[in-house]
Amino acid sequence: MPYKAIGSSTTDFSCHKFIKKDLIENSAYYSLILNRVSKILVSEIRENTRWIKFSQNNFSTIKKTDAFRDFVLRNEDHRLVKIASDTLGVRESNLKEKGYFGDVIEHLKRHERTVNDPHLAVTLCIKYAYFARNKLIHAENIESGFRLAPLNKEENELTWLSGMLVLLIIDLINNCNRL
Numbered sequence: 001m002p003y004k005a006i007g008s009s010t011t012d013f014s015c016h017k018f019i020k021k022d023l024i025e026n027s028a029y030y031s032l033i034l035n036r037v038s039k040i041l042v043s044e045i046r047e048n049t050r051w052i053k054f055s056q057n058n059f060s061t062i063k064k065t066d067a068f069r070d071f072v073l074r075n076e077d078h079r080l081v082k083i084a085s086d087t088l089g090v091r092e093s094n095l096k097e098k099g100y101f102g103d104v105i106e107h108l109k110r111h112e113r114t115v116n117d118p119h120l121a122v123t124l125c126i127k128y129a130y131f132a133r134n135k136l137i138h139a140e141n142i143e144s145g146f147r148l149a150p151l152n153k154e155e156n157e158l159t160w161l162s163g164m165l166v167l168l169i170i171d172l173i174n175n176c177n178r179l
Helices: 002-007 012-025 031-037 042-048 051-058 062-074 078-090 092-098 101-110 117-137 153-174
Strands: none
Touching (some): 031 153, 051 062
16 A cells, blocks of 8 residues: 555554644645545535444444544544534443543534544545445445445445545645655
8 A cells, every 4th residue: 555655654553643643734735635625514424424334333332432532532623523413322322331421522512613624634534434445345345346226325435535535645645755
């Protein structure tokens, strides 16, 4: 994978962290992807993702409640805040059991108008896209070439994500001498 060369690591997780950190700290170098995500509405994200399935997959047990809380608290963009608010019920009992619910609700209220395009880009292009990739590559979703009905939810999702990933890759290539 090309991003492993940029991230100077052999693990996906380390490379994801490197790109996330760079995109957030040096957002001026990521104009293509940030221009694209600046135009995204909550409705577009909800139409093109399986957010509840993503939450259930990535934060599947009570043991992962800390990670879920941290994920929500890391994201300050109003679109992610709205989606988290709308889907919080999926993990509400776990958050309450661990005593995190109040902190999460307070964070969501504090950032309901915050615009943070780098956070949105990182969440969609790294965290969510990796989830979608794993569902396809590890055959948790049947490859769409075997489907009779074209353009199903998963296919639309991958097409939508691919458009953003191309922009992120171009930004990375354009700035590879800096990285």
